[in-house]
Amino acid sequence: MSGATVGIRGVAYALPRRRRSLSELETLGQLESDAALLEQFGFSQVYVAEEETPYSVALAAARALLEEQAVAPASVDVVIYCGTTAVAFAPAGSAIDAADQIATTRRFQYPATRLQYDLGLGCASTLALDQLACTSLFAAVRVARGLIAAGEARRVLCVASEFFPGAAGREAIYNCTADAACALLVDDAHERNRIIASTQVSKGYYWDADALREEMVASYFPTATHVIAETLRRAGWRPNDVRWVIPHNVSVRSWEILMGLSGIPRERLWCRNVARIGHTLAGDNFINLRDAIDDGSVCHGDRLLLFAFGYGAHWTALAMEA
Amino acid sequence: MSAERWILVTGATGLLGREVLARLLAADARLHAFVLVRDASRWPEAARELGACRAVPLTGDLCTVDLGLTPDVRAALRQRVTAIVHLAADTTFSAPLEHARAVNTDGTRRLLELAADCVSRVRIAYVSTAFVAGRRTGMIAEDAAAATEGWVNAYEQSKYEAEQLVRERAASWVMLRPSTVVCDDVDGRITQMNAVHRALRLYHGGLAAMMPGVAGSTVDVVTTTYVAGAIARLALREDTSGQIVHLCAGDAALPLDELLDITYERWARDPEWRRRGIARPAVTDPTTYSLFERTIDEVGDPSLKRLTRALSHFVPQLALPKRFATTNAEALLGHSSPPVRAFWLPMLDHLLASRQRTRAMEVAA
Numbered sequence: 001m002s003g004a005t006v007g008i009r010g011v012a013y014a015l016p017r018r019r020r021s022l023s024e025l026e027t028l029g030q031l032e033s034d035a036a037l038l039e040q041f042g043f044s045q046v047y048v049a050e051e052e053t054p055y056s057v058a059l060a061a062a063r064a065l066l067e068e069q070a071v072a073p074a075s076v077d078v079v080i081y082c083g084t085t086a087v088a089f090a091p092a093g094s095a096i097d098a099a100d101q102i103a104t105t106r107r108f109q110y111p112a113t114r115l116q117y118d119l120g121l122g123c124a125s126t127l128a129l130d131q132l133a134c135t136s137l138f139a140a141v142r143v144a145r146g147l148i149a150a151g152e153a154r155r156v157l158c159v160a161s162e163f164f165p166g167a168a169g170r171e172a173i174y175n176c177t178a179d180a181a182c183a184l185l186v187d188d189a190h191e192r193n194r195i196i197a198s199t200q201v202s203k204g205y206y207w208d209a210d211a212l213r214e215e216m217v218a219s220y221f222p223t224a225t226h227v228i229a230e231t232l233r234r235a236g237w238r239p240n241d242v243r244w245v246i247p248h249n250v251s252v253r254s255w256e257i258l259m260g261l262s263g264i265p266r267e268r269l270w271c272r273n274v275a276r277i278g279h280t281l282a283g284d285n286f287i288n289l290r291d292a293i294d295d296g297s298v299c300h301g302d303r304l305l306l307f308a309f310g311y312g313a314h315w316t317a318l319a320m321e322a
Numbered sequence: 323m324s325a326e327r328w329i330l331v332t333g334a335t336g337l338l339g340r341e342v343l344a345r346l347l348a349a350d351a352r353l354h355a356f357v358l359v360r361d362a363s364r365w366p367e368a369a370r371e372l373g374a375c376r377a378v379p380l381t382g383d384l385c386t387v388d389l390g391l392t393p394d395v396r397a398a399l400r401q402r403v404t405a406i407v408h409l410a411a412d413t414t415f416s417a418p419l420e421h422a423r424a425v426n427t428d429g430t431r432r433l434l435e436l437a438a439d440c441v442s443r444v445r446i447a448y449v450s451t452a453f454v455a456g457r458r459t460g461m462i463a464e465d466a467a468a469a470t471e472g473w474v475n476a477y478e479q480s481k482y483e484a485e486q487l488v489r490e491r492a493a494s495w496v497m498l499r500p501s502t503v504v505c506d507d508v509d510g511r512i513t514q515m516n517a518v519h520r521a522l523r524l525y526h527g528g529l530a531a532m533m534p535g536v537a538g539s540t541v542d543v544v545t546t547t548y549v550a551g552a553i554a555r556l557a558l559r560e561d562t563s564g565q566i567v568h569l570c571a572g573d574a575a576l577p578l579d580e581l582l583d584i585t586y587e588r589w590a591r592d593p594e595w596r597r598r599g600i601a602r603p604a605v606t607d608p609t610t611y612s613l614f615e616r617t618i619d620e621v622g623d624p625s626l627k628r629l630t631r632a633l634s635h636f637v638p639q640l641a642l643p644k645r646f647a648t649t650n651a652e653a654l655l656g657h658s659s660p661p662v663r664a665f666w667l668p669m670l671d672h673l674l675a676s677r678q679r680t681r682a683m684e685v686a687a
Contacts, residue, residue, distance in 0.1 A: 174621050203599040214623045215528040222601035260610025
């Protein structure tokens with residue numbers, strides 16, 4: 001697939017109202033590790049949904065994006081929704097029983113189609129992606145790029161909204177998790193944020209990630225290094241060509257190690273949102289892209305590398321030209 | 323027929339020492355050996371293999387005053403011994419310096435004191451390690467260059483200090499410096515596991531995320547047969563006096579990247595292993611590796627933490643690229659060490675087979 005002119009036209013995101021500091025989370029018993037250790041790893045606070053639902057936050061992000069970009073609703077050809085359908089309409093604090101949702105005809109209530117309706121995207125067909133954890137928005141971009149390259153769409157709205165399971169606390173492998181939604185528009189022939197190359201590696205062996213946690217953690221770094229190197233190779237870039245690495249918001253320490261492994265200078269990691277927002281599962285990289293553009297870090301033409309890992313287990317990267 | 327000759331051998335109950343002693347005795351029918359044995363219960367097995375009617379065990383300990391020998395025994399040694407072949411060592415990389423020194427440096431000092439008391443001019447064949455070079459990089463000559471860069475672990479330092487003692491105090495000496503022994507012979511059979519095998523098992527188990535290394539990093543490993551044969555041939559030869567000899571792969575060492583690749587390819591021949599999608603460990607700079615080690619130490623699972631700590635006394639050498647010169651060894655022996663490429667893959671096969679045997683036994687139990 002050439003896809004050389006496909007670009008990300010815009011990004012918007014929405015966060016729940018409630019924020020909690022590490023010490024609050026520790027007091028509430030929401031952390032497995034010491035707050036001090038997580039602070040060393042770059043975390044400070046996270047956004048925690050209470051009355052919001054994944055769908056309501058997704059809708060807010062998507063609506064903001066369409067308004068900012070001033071695109072006609074009829075120009076959106078496809079909506080791709082990323083997130084767990086069974087809990088999409090349940091407030092985080094009182095999650096309905098997912099099994100009950102699946103066992104009744106309510107399982108046919110889909111957030112993707114509701115988004116299409118609520119946003120007035122009458123010409124858009126809908127798709128949904130699941131089972132990709134923190135890499136699902138990358139997958140949405142890949143699918144969008146494929147649809148555009150195949151001539152089946154010119155503009156695709158990708159939305160990811162995922163809340164961390166309520167009973168799982170606020171920590172996943174020494175990372176503090178946040179709730180958020182992120183929306184982006186992938187456009188044909190867009191000159192900014194052009195997608196140059198992408199790679200995804202899935203390792204089914206780790207499907208039971210909890211049982212193979214140590215092995216998966218050990219596999220994380222060499223596989224991530226391979227995926228980054230492969231993406232750079234496909235883009236025709238050297239590590240030093242990358243102006244910014246736009247990360248997923250996992251431990252800054254793990255990123256420092258990965259930067260060393262990848263041969264990209266450590267100061268090129270844009271990681272301000274690890275402390276400000278926390279790890280929002282699927283939205284991180286694109287939320288960070290938006291903020292890095294807004295704060296002037298990313299300039300027109302900068303070469304960007306986005307990388308994320310999804311528990312269960314997926315490694316993915318995008319090379320983009322801002 | 324000329325008179326019998328007596329030597330003292332240390333470390334002869336170990337894998338290498340046993341092989342050296344057997345070869346020494348086989349090569350010279352006049353040769354008799356006193357064998358310093360710390361754990362007397364280990365001697366009968368060694369003796370059985372040696373058929374050692376010309377080997378006399380003496381219970382003693384390098385770490386004890388007078389080597390733990392009675393005055394009568396010391397008197398007998400003083401009268402008869404003309405050479406000491408000193409192989410005994412604590413090779414634990416993670417040992418604290420004081421412990422490593424107690425065995426490796428002070429033990430050597432006690433042997434030198436005994437040698438000085440002997441009636442004859444005693445020759446010392448000191449079996450050291452190529453890694454007395456410590457943190458030095460580049461071409462490592464077969465000489466007594468100072469370890470200006472320090473050492474990776476206390477084992478290296480204690481052996482370096484012992485070498486200094488030997489050079490200063492022995493009337494006649496030869497310094498034999500093997501690199502890391504990984505298998506018995508080119509057939510790859512492994513009798514004794516060490517840090518290299520533990521690192522490889524981590525790799526096979528999918529638990530090795532990364533290793534330190536830089537451009538030019540190589541892995542220099544050798545076989546027991548080569549090292550034992552070389553020691554047996556050179557230990558007592560008068561023309562090696564004052565010589566330092568590297569018993570290393572030298573130019574036939576393998577680049578680290580290539581070694582990781584061929585290891586991966588070998589294991590990937592097993593479809594079940596390949597299906598797991600285990601990644602080849604990344605090779606990274608020492609700073610990044612240290613950060614990784616620190617992180618595992620802070621948050622790793624207990625077994626991973628233990629393994630990473632154990633490796634920390636060994637793997638930093640991988641990021642200190644060095645090439646051991648083997649000019650002296652080749653000139654004296656007339657041949658070089660077998661190339662690593664010749665025995666690495668068979669060694670991997672044996673390593674895996676031994677693991678499978680262990681697992682089968684665990685299941686059966």
